[in-house]
Amino acid sequence: MIRIGDRATLQVRGRPLGGAIDGSLVVGEPVQFVCRDGQIIERGPPTTETGESMVGSSDAFLIPSLTDSHAHLMASASRRVRLDLGPALAPDLASLFDRLRRAVSGPGENWLVGAGFDEALLAEHRAPSLAELDAVVGPRAVRVRHATRHASLLSSTALARISAAGLTESIFPVEPGSALFFEREPSLTSLTGPPDGQELCSALADLSRDWLRNGIGRIEDLTASNDAGRVRWLGAQRREGRLAQSVAAWIGDADEFEPARTAAGEWIEIVGVKLLAHDEETVRSPRFLDAVARAHRRGLPVAIHAASPDVADAALDVLASATPVVAGNEGPPPRDRIEHAFLCPPALIDRLRRAAVRVVVQPAFLTARQEKYRHELEAVLWPWLQPLRSLLGAGVALAAGSDAPIGPGGVGPALRGGILRGGESGAPAIGGAEALGLAEALALWAHPFSAAAGLRAPALGEPADFTLLEVLPNEANGFRVEAAAVVVAGRRLL
Numbered sequence: 001m002i003r004i005g006d007r008a009t010l011q012v013r014g015r016p017l018g019g020a021i022d023g024s025l026v027v028g029e030p031v032q033f034v035c036r037d038g039q040i041i042e043r044g045p046p047t048t049e050t051g052e053s054m055v056g057s058s059d060a061f062l063i064p065s066l067t068d069s070h071a072h073l074m075a076s077a078s079r080r081v082r083l084d085l086g087p088a089l090a091p092d093l094a095s096l097f098d099r100l101r102r103a104v105s106g107p108g109e110n111w112l113v114g115a116g117f118d119e120a121l122l123a124e125h126r127a128p129s130l131a132e133l134d135a136v137v138g139p140r141a142v143r144v145r146h147a148t149r150h151a152s153l154l155s156s157t158a159l160a161r162i163s164a165a166g167l168t169e170s171i172f173p174v175e176p177g178s179a180l181f182f183e184r185e186p187s188l189t190s191l192t193g194p195p196d197g198q199e200l201c202s203a204l205a206d207l208s209r210d211w212l213r214n215g216i217g218r219i220e221d222l223t224a225s226n227d228a229g230r231v232r233w234l235g236a237q238r239r240e241g242r243l244a245q246s247v248a249a250w251i252g253d254a255d256e257f258e259p260a261r262t263a264a265g266e267w268i269e270i271v272g273v274k275l276l277a278h279d280e281e282t283v284r285s286p287r288f289l290d291a292v293a294r295a296h297r298r299g300l301p302v303a304i305h306a307a308s309p310d311v312a313d314a315a316l317d318v319l320a321s322a323t324p325v326v327a328g329n330e331g332p333p334p335r336d337r338i339e340h341a342f343l344c345p346p347a348l349i350d351r352l353r354r355a356a357v358r359v360v361v362q363p364a365f366l367t368a369r370q371e372k373y374r375h376e377l378e379a380v381l382w383p384w385l386q387p388l389r390s391l392l393g394a395g396v397a398l399a400a401g402s403d404a405p406i407g408p409g410g411v412g413p414a415l416r417g418g419i420l421r422g423g424e425s426g427a428p429a430i431g432g433a434e435a436l437g438l439a440e441a442l443a444l445w446a447h448p449f450s451a452a453a454g455l456r457a458p459a460l461g462e463p464a465d466f467t468l469l470e471v472l473p474n475e476a477n478g479f480r481v482e483a484a485a486v487v488v489a490g491r492r493l494l
């Protein structure tokens with residue numbers, strides 16, 4: 001069980017980390033914070049005091065607690081229990097077929113769901129044909145989710161069940177005869193059902209603990225299929241202590257807001273509407289405009305999935321012409337977001353800045369997907385691939401997310417990606433001029449959407465949010481982030 005600490009009073013001691021002008025790390029003199037009711041009420045030199053309410057030490061390094069601003073919690077947990085068909089265990093078609101053949105050999109009428117497949121990472125660089133897949137899995141309904149989660153391999157029996165459920169409009173093959181189908185809507189997941197409940201819950205508890213050890217105290221869940229049912233499940237995991245972090249969830253449709261808020265109770269905050277858009281046409285469709293308008297009318301911002309510049313441009317057009325978010329009673333109106341913006345040319349950076357739209361990037365992909373990028377993207381475009389330094393320099397409100405399970409979970413892979421940009425293996429860095437210093441890369445996690453101001457210690461009057469590290473992440477340890485303690489809003493989570 002995860003220990004949820006007392007919120008009343010807490011003292012936190014450590015050496016605050018800050019950023020130098022060149023983005024490198026500056027280690028400050030030891031300080032001690034006194035926190036009450038979730039706020040920092042005092043800051044001074046360390047005392048010799050010890051006891052239950054004391055967290056950290058004069059040797060520990062101190063940063064704000066970290067936020068993963070874009071993850072998929074249920075999918076990350078289910079990835080841990082699903083049949084793994086990622087490149088580590090299935091590097092070519094023969095091993096993919098072998099793992100599937102063994103998985104379907106037992107009795108069972110239920111769906112077999114696998115995950116992690118990506119044809120770009122297979123030796124053959126192609127997806128199996130429908131005939132090849134059927135020959136391996138026979139009459140079993142098989143769905144293997146693509147690593148991007150926007151496509152699946154489907155067997156003929158799976159296709160028949162999808163057709164019987166009236167969902168064929170939501171899928172189409174990438175090419176005639178292929179077993180790989182693009183998915184327009186996240187509707188197939190409701191058909192295949194979730195993995196076994198108990199197994200999924202304990203996988204989530206493991207995941208929460210792993211990410212806590214990475215210093216992550218807050219998570220934003222950007223799953224477009226989030227509805228009242230999913231939010232209820234997440235809330236139950238928080239209530240029962242399996243999910244330690246604070247969670248803000250984005251839901252798939254504004255009309256789901258009231259039921260989702262009721263289902264979430266006090267455990268999950270419902271903060272906006274996540275909209276998927278894989279092409280420009282989708283973004284400019286009346287249905288999409290209506291989805292944005294309904295969110296804004298309820299005071300909810302939208303987070304638009306836009307990986308390519310044409311989709312991001314279309315999204316900015318739509319946001320510019322949409323009625324603004326209806327402001328609530330307190331604070332400034334919430335701001336819309338673009339998720340990913342992987343390929344981001346200078347003109348798009350400028351538009352993002354002028355539109356004051358927030359952007360959430362996934363620096364870990366610069367390492368995890370580097371082979372794919374080097375293979376598929378001309379070198380002249382590399383400087384436009386997640387141009388983190390230019391985005392920060394332009395003053396775009398930037399934050400980072402893992403996009404787990406599509407990307408690797410945790411903070412370390414993102415630090416490595418943002419700092420080295422694939423340059424560690426002796427290969428040329430992907431757009432080396434866009435590389436961040438350690439303090440800048442950490443600031444994306446420590447100060448979501450205000451990272452441009454650099455890494456800074458928590459200040460008086462701010463929420464009592466701390467992560468304490470015993471070792472600094474560096475190239476030699478693979479930029480591993482290992483937290484000794486995590487405090488969120490005055491509660492000690494680790």
Ligand SMILES: [Zn+2]
Nearest residue numbers: 070072222403
């Ligand atoms: Zn995502």
